Amino acid sequence: MFIFDAHLDLAMNALEWNRDLTLPVSEIREREEGITDKPDRGKNTVSLAAMRKGNIGLCMATQIARFVKKGSPIPGWNSQHQAWAQTQGQLAWYKTMEEASEMVQIKDIKSLEAHLKLWKSDEPKKPIGYILSLEGADSIVDVSYLEKSYESGLRAIGPAHYGPGIYAHGTDSVGGIGQKGRELLKKVEELNLILDATHLCDKSFWETMEVYNGPVWASHNNCRALVNHNRQFSDEQIKELINRNAVIGVALDAWMMVPHWVRGKSTPKEMNVTLEIAVDNIDHICQLAGNCDHVGIGTDLDGAFGKEQSPYDLDTIADLQKIPHILSKRGYSVLDIEKIMHQNFISFLKSVWT
Numbered sequence: 001m002f003i004f005d006a007h008l009d010l011a012m013n014a015l016e017w018n019r020d021l022t023l024p025v026s027e028i029r030e031r032e033e034g035i036t037d038k039p040d041r042g043k044n045t046v047s048l049a050a051m052r053k054g055n056i057g058l059c060m061a062t063q064i065a066r067f068v069k070k071g072s073p074i075p076g077w078n079s080q081h082q083a084w085a086q087t088q089g090q091l092a093w094y095k096t097m098e099e100a101s102e103m104v105q106i107k108d109i110k111s112l113e114a115h116l117k118l119w120k121s122d123e124p125k126k127p128i129g130y131i132l133s134l135e136g137a138d139s140i141v142d143v144s145y146l147e148k149s150y151e152s153g154l155r156a157i158g159p160a161h162y163g164p165g166i167y168a169h170g171t172d173s174v175g176g177i178g179q180k181g182r183e184l185l186k187k188v189e190e191l192n193l194i195l196d197a198t199h200l201c202d203k204s205f206w207e208t209m210e211v212y213n214g215p216v217w218a219s220h221n222n223c224r225a226l227v228n229h230n231r232q233f234s235d236e237q238i239k240e241l242i243n244r245n246a247v248i249g250v251a252l253d254a255w256m257m258v259p260h261w262v263r264g265k266s267t268p269k270e271m272n273v274t275l276e277i278a279v280d281n282i283d284h285i286c287q288l289a290g291n292c293d294h295v296g297i298g299t300d301l302d303g304a305f306g307k308e309q310s311p312y313d314l315d316t317i318a319d320l321q322k323i324p325h326i327l328s329k330r331g332y333s334v335l336d337i338e339k340i341m342h343q344n345f346i347s348f349l350k351s352v353w354t
Contacts, residue, residue, distance in 0.1 A: 001324050001337070001338065001341050002341070002342050003055055003297060003320050003342055004058045004297065004341070004342040004345045005059040005249075005301075005317070006059070006217075006249035007135075007198075007219040007220035007299065008059045008060070008061055008062065008301065008302070008303075009061075009062050009064060009302065010059075010061045010130070011061065011089075011091075011093045012064055012090065012304075013044070017302075019032075019044060022048055022049070022100070023047060025050045025316045029042045029043065030042075032044075039306075040302070040304070040307075040308060040309070042306075043306030043307040044306050045306060045307060046317045047317075048097075048128050051317055052126065052128070053316075053318040054319070054320050056128075056318075057115070057119040057129055058115065058116075058129040058342070058346075059128065059129070059130055059131070060156060060219055060298070061094065061132060062133050062135045063132065063133070063134050064134070065077055065083035065139045066138050066162070066163075067083045067139070074162055080138060081141060083138050084139040084140075084141055084145060087139045087149075094130060094132070098127075102127060103127050103128045103130050105130060107131065107132070112349060112353070116346070131153075131155050132149075132152070132154045133156040133196065133219065134156070134157045135161055136160055136161030137160070137167045138161075138165050138167070140184065143184065146184070146187050150191050155193060156196050156217075156219070157193050158199055158200075159185070159195070159200065160199050161199050167181040168204040169200075169203065170199040170204070171199050172230065173201055174203060175201065175203060175204065177211075181207075181208070182211055185208065188214060189212060189214035192215070193214070193215075194216065194217055195212060195214060195216040195217075196216075196217060196219050197217070197221070197241065197246070201230060202230065202237075205237060209244075215348070216241065216244055217247045217249075217345075218298075220250075220298035220299070220300045221233050221249065221250075221251065222250060222256045222257065223238065223281050226257075226281060227256060227257065227258065228259065232256065238285060239288055242285075242288065242289045242294045245348075246348075247295065247344045247345050247348050248285055248294060249297055250285075250295065251298055252299045252301055253303065253305060253309060253310075254266070254309045254310060254311070255309065257278065257311070258272070268307075268308070268309070268311060269312045273310075274312060274313045275319075276326060279323065282295050282327070292332070292339050292340055294344065295340055296340055296341070296342070296344045296345045297320065299317065301314075301317050327340065
């Protein structure tokens with residue numbers, strides 16, 4: 001089945017982890033043997049080849065660069081201009097992959113339709129389609145930079161990531177969006193960008209919902225009812241997104257999937273983290289909505305973690321093809337499974353871009 005993944009940090013892996021994503025996952029792991037600078041070395045799950053193997057032909061691909069103030073315990077860039085430059089380096093990697101015929105940028109209905117048609121064909125090596133998303137808006141020095149990003153193909157933006165940001169407060173922080181946040185949201189709406197509500201803390205989330213009237217989704221966010229942490233959305237927040245015709249992508253980061261996960265100590269096997277739990281989150285959203293129209297897949301695989309913090313029945317991203325079978329066993333119809341695996345997000349994009 002064709003799969004749309006609503007959140008992959010591909011350029012971050014290529015440039016900051018120095019991973020050649022044109023290689024098979026096995027070869028990337030082999031090259032990282034003995035390297036210990038990051039806990040996920042030798043445990044990656046994503047490559048462009050693995051995406052093709054798993055029929056994951058389309059994704060939201062991120063730019064990400066956080067600005068941090070002096071003394072912040074969270075790593076990041078010391079100025080917004082540095083953060084902007086980092087995102088432009090990431091954009092250059094995507095463009096290089098396009099020149100190598102490995103990827104193709106999707107930014108409107110015409111390119112989307114052409115890409116979906118290509119992936120239905122018998123072409124032997126199809127390019128991975130990517131739609132550019134900005135995770136955390138700190139690199140937007142002022143709103144004119146958002147216009148530049150739009151011209152480069154940016155089509156979705158999350159105002160915050162972890163901690164306090166320039167435009168909103170994110171995961172593990174408390175605070176609102178402020179005047180700068182309101183100005184950003186106004187420009188997001190004016191450009192018809194998709195607002196990604198993922199990572200907004202509760203206060204910033206609700207303040208955003210009060211003033212923002214444009215398209216909104218959550219690319220990679222699970223359910224607080226299943227894991228009680230501020231990174232997840234409460235049922236009330238999920239219902240708000242459903243009422244706004246949003247789609248929520250279920251993520252595969254183990255600490256978001258089971259309670260009491262201890263980073264660096266817990267293992268997926270001992271905590272019984274499987275793809276079944278991802279389907280628990282999918283099902284919870286479907287039950288709140290009363291239908292299957294508001295949930296999809298937003299794995300966040302290799303988002304600064306690897307197999308040590310992923311479902312243990314997933315070796316590479318190609319194993320997303322196990323999810324349709326799990327959904328089928330739970331009584332989901334083929335039509336509903338297609339909605340969850342790709343159609344909901346694709347329909348959302350078409351509605352925004354029409």
